[in-house]
Amino acid sequence: MTINIQYVHMPNSDSLSSIIIKKLEKLHHKFNWIIKAEVFLKLENTASSKNQICEIELSAPGPRLFATAKANNFEKAVAETIKELEHQLKRRKNTFSHH
Incomplete structure (x- = not known):
């Protein structure tokens, strides 16, 4: 599985990248038919405390x-x-297993 992590309007973080890669590899271990993961981390410029977004x-x-x-x-x-x-x-x- 290929993992591409992009930091939007913020500096890169190696520790955060390693956490994401570890979690995605765990997910890939369960579902080995995943081909690629695109991760976008964004810092929203709002007054809200929930301003950190992961897509x-x-x-x-x-x-x-x-x-x-x-x-x-x-x-x-x-x-x-x-x-x-x-x-x-x-x-x-489940959809795959029924066909």
Whole structure:
């Protein structure tokens, strides 16, 4: 699986990148048919405390999977986004197994 992490309007973070890669590899271990992951980390310029956004798009057989989450830190946003993607992958796996 290819993982591409992009930091939008913010500096790169090696520690955050390693956390994301570790979580995505764990997800790939469960669902080995994932081809590619595009990760976008954005810092929204608002007064709200939940201004850190994580968007992940997965390439897999069928339509692309996409999830996004806002939180007060990137670790929480990444965890929520991956949890949503895992839910979508489970639904897709069930669709595959019925055909």
